[in-house]
Amino acid sequence: MSEAQFLELVEQNQGIIYKLVALYARDAEEKKDLYQEILLYAWKGWPGFRGESSFSTWLYRISINSIFTHRRKRRRVDYTGTLDDHPAQVPHSSVQQEEALRLQQAIRQLSEIDRAVISFHLDGFGNPEIAEMLGITINHVAVKLHRCKQQVSNLLKQ
16 A cells, blocks of 8 residues: 555545545634644555445545544534635525535534534435444434434424
């Protein structure tokens, strides 16, 4: 496993990092810090990547663990502002952009673990994969996902 392979895989999957950083960082500076921290942890963990799961699943796990570690260190209040300074990948029509922004803002109001669960679900991961990435049971994922959907739905109705 070479450095070139690592860089190529990171480039192909960097959207994962951007999306998660956008959900957890408070400002542009923290986004940069988190992104760099995630890359550092991923690089350090690269020799241990055995390929038992896909690189994207492994990167999700590295990313979310890095974010949680970073947030524990900082102990700040959750940010609920807009994400105008992040080039988010959103649909092109203004109505779709507005809806995507409202959804992202609603997800930001969830707890850290709930944000991870719903984010992974929206990216197409199944409950077994989410459970593996977060180190919780599949049933716990199902319960959390159900509750997250209810919370987001209620937040969007407001």
